[in-house]
Amino acid sequence: MKKIERPAVTPSNAAEWGSDVAAQMLRVLDIPYIALNPGASYRGFHDSLVNNLGNEAPQMLLCLNEDHVVSIAHGYAKVTGKAMACVLHSNVGLLHGSMGIFNAWCDRVPMIIVGATGPVAPEKRRPWIDWIHTSKDQGALIRDFTKWDDEPRSPHGIVEAFLRGSQLTNSQPTAPVYICLDAGLQEQKLDAPMNVPSPARYQPAAAPRASQHDIEAVAELLATARNPLILFGRGGRSQEAWDARVRLAELTGASVMTSIRERSVFPTEHKLHVIPPFYWLSPKAKDIVRQADVIVSFDWVDLNGFLLQLTRDTDSYPAKIAHVTLDAGLHRGWSMDYFSLPPLDVPVVAGADGFVEDVLAALEKKLGGKRLWKGDDRNSAPEPAYTQDAQTELGPRDIEVALARVRGSQTFTLAHVTIGWAGDVYSFRDPLDFMGHDGGAGLAAGPGLTIGVALALKDQGRPVVAVLGDGDFMQGVSALWTAAHYGIPALFIVSNNRSNFNDELHQEAVAKMRGRPPENRWIGQRISEPVIDLAAMAKAQGVESEGPVKTAAELEAAIERGLAAVRAGRPYFIDAYVTPGYSNPPLSRGE
Known part of the structure; x- marks a missing residue:
């Protein structure tokens, strides 16, 4: 990546203005990049990124549209599992970027969205333009599809807003947070030097683990099932989490399904991966699901929608069903992204990756070194072959x-x-x-x-x-x-x-x-x-x-x-x- 747009002269890194505090908080929080489409509502913050931080750590990424400001931060979080920052100008930029925020919300990715409004104090507003770009409670525009928002009223409030926002957005279940900076506060000179604390004591907590009762209940289901089926939905990017999922499938002999809507969570060439990653169940997939006597979902998105493709009466579905997810922590009334309610025999409130580790340990102890999978190949993926007319017309x-x-x-x-x-x-x-x-x-x-x-x-x-x-x-x-x-x-x-x-x-x-x-x-x-x-x-x-x-x-x-x-x-x-x-x-x- 080109290291460009560095200022010729960068003054002292000491915080002198309200916006300097906000910019320095991003550096303290180890945010490497901040995507933006410029706007006067955050001109003070923009100046701080350039003339206080030298446009480095974080480096600005200039975008030509607010949609891209958010979607670039979204893509970054998909890989790293960590929040990148982005900036949206006033109410108009927030309105324009709200589709991207909704995408990131539904995809459950962390993100620190910095916004701006005002000046809140009316005597500081320029005629016309500052009035139409000032909103009361600007965060209300996106409150139903963000995890948390704040509009700090002092330099100390800015520090707390960024510490809390980073902690919340990076805690599971992850989702974007929004911090709105008053233009007047950004351009306010500090009365005294500000102490910007280390974030070491403000880190997100580890994802909650399940109770031993729930771990043993799911382990028993998998150990005694005749035809277990595992649904791997949302999952982390680490190789360790990937390897644990593979070990769990091989230990239990469960058939595995994954979704093309989610990131890769399981090797799709594996013998236990029974059908290609999918949007909708094919006739063959429906037959496999009907044969399952136990279904264990690891944060599968829209589990009841999965079952509805087989029967409208999901409550009477005969298989025992366990569902491991933290997603209910984000459910609210405005958006239906919580989907229809699935029937569950073992509901588990825990992080999916941690639960894989826990149930794997319980099963290894229960089975005493025995592996239930006999090595049979259930994968039916075809060889890559073009359509008949591909040399004249692509399908x-x-x-x-x-x-x-x-x-x-x-x-x-x-x-x-x-x-x-x-x-x-x-x-x-x-x-x-x-x-x-x-x-x-x-x-x-x-x-x-x-x-x-x-x-x-x-x-x-x-x-x-x-x-x-x-x-x-x-x-x-x-x-x-x-x-x-x-x-x-x-x-x-x-x-x-x-x-x-x-x-x-x-x-x-x-x-x-x-x-x-x-x-x-x-x-x-x-x-x-x-x-x-x-x-x-x-x-x-x-x-x-x-x-x-x-x-x-x-x-x-x-x-x-x-x-x-x-x-x-x-x-x-x-x-x-x-x-x-x-x-x-x-x-x-x-x-």
């Missing part, structure tokens, strides 16, 4: 096949995929192989998420690749400027079907329900006449680009060129034309 799944073939035994990080990703030929081999979906299913996040992932992995020696939808890319394209400007390497591939295709399927579903012509589904959906030159859009942001690529051979060659650029430290873009369709069609209401 959506062919991008996955091309990436799998080019990757071979190399190590990549797949930062993002489209909603129609098949997931059956591109395997996940370690905790950093895949970074999941955007959380809230809103468009424009994919490019910024990819840049955040690449920022976190810039020194890891593993290329970062993203497969984006054309709609997602077009709404988020200006994020690529930030990647080009700071030299953040990532390969962006757009699966371009020239349509808002998810909504085509919804229009088809409605037409069929109403007995109307489904062939009209494309009207108001297709992105054509003129066809948009996506490669030119990327090139306009300073990113090397090519396309449209239309065949498998062209795509593999383009991916190789893109990877060479990424390994050389540059972002690269490929526009891949695919036929309209999905490898795994989403469910539509009424189906």
Whole structure:
């Protein structure tokens, strides 16, 4: 990454102004980067980042849109599990960035969002502009999808707000926090030197562990089950947590399922990983679930939605069900991201990774060195093969096949995929192989998420690749400027079907329900006449680009060129034309 935009002269690091305290708190909290789109409401804070800290630790990342400010911090947290900072200008920036905040909330990632308002004191406001950019209780705009917010009224309040915010956002279950800085307080000169304390005594607590009763209950279920099924949902990025999940599956002989919405948590080539990571249960997957007499969920998102795909009467589902999660600590009334209520025989309030360790230890003691898995192979993933016409016209799944073939035994990080990703030929081999979906299913996040992932992995020696939808890319394209400007390497591939295709399927579903012509589904959906030159859009942001690529051979060659650029430290873009369709069609209401 380029170390650019350093000031020629940086004065003493002593805090002299209210905003200096806020900036120094980020340094004390070991925040390496802060993404921003400039705004006058935090001009004092901006000055402190530059002229008090020298734009280093944290370094500013200039973005062209508030959406990217948040999504870059989101992507960074996906990899590291730690909060990055971002800044949103006044009420208008907060309103614009709120979609990204909702994504991060639904994805349960830590993040310190710094906002600004005011000046709160009316005599300090400029006519007109400072009045429309001043809000009472600005945090109320996003309070239903943040973990905590504050609007400190003194320099000492700023210190406490950042210490508390960092502690809360990094405590499980993690979620963003918001700290709003009064413009007047930012520009207030300190009356006396400020003591900025060490954060050592303000660290987040370890995730809660389960009671011994719950550990023994789940261990007994797994030890005595005939056909146990483990659902691995949310989980940490450490290799130790990954290895513990594998040991638990192999010890119990349980079949394993994972979600394509979540980050990689289990090797999808493993013999016990019975179906590819999925959005919706396939007929084969439903048969496997019906055969299970015990289901243990490790923070599986929407567990009852999983069961509803088999029966509307989930309360009478015959399998014994245990669910390990801390997520209820974030549930509230405004958003339905808590999903429908699952029937549980053993509810466990604990961190999923810690519970894997605890139940594994209990099972090893209970089984006395015996392993219940006999070594049978239940994995049915096919060999990577292109669709029949891929040498003349690409299908959506062919991008996955091309990436799998080019990757071979190399190590990549797949930062993002489209909603129609098949997931059956591109395997996940370690905790950093895949970074999941955007959380809230809103468009424009994919490019910024990819840049955040690449920022976190810039020194890891593993290329970062993203497969984006054309709609997602077009709404988020200006994020690529930030990647080009700071030299953040990532390969962006757009699966371009020239349509808002998810909504085509919804229009088809409605037409069929109403007995109307489904062939009209494309009207108001297709992105054509003129066809948009996506490669030119990327090139306009300073990113090397090519396309449209239309065949498998062209795509593999383009991916190789893109990877060479990424390994050389540059972002690269490929526009891949695919036929309209999905490898795994989403469910539509009424189906």
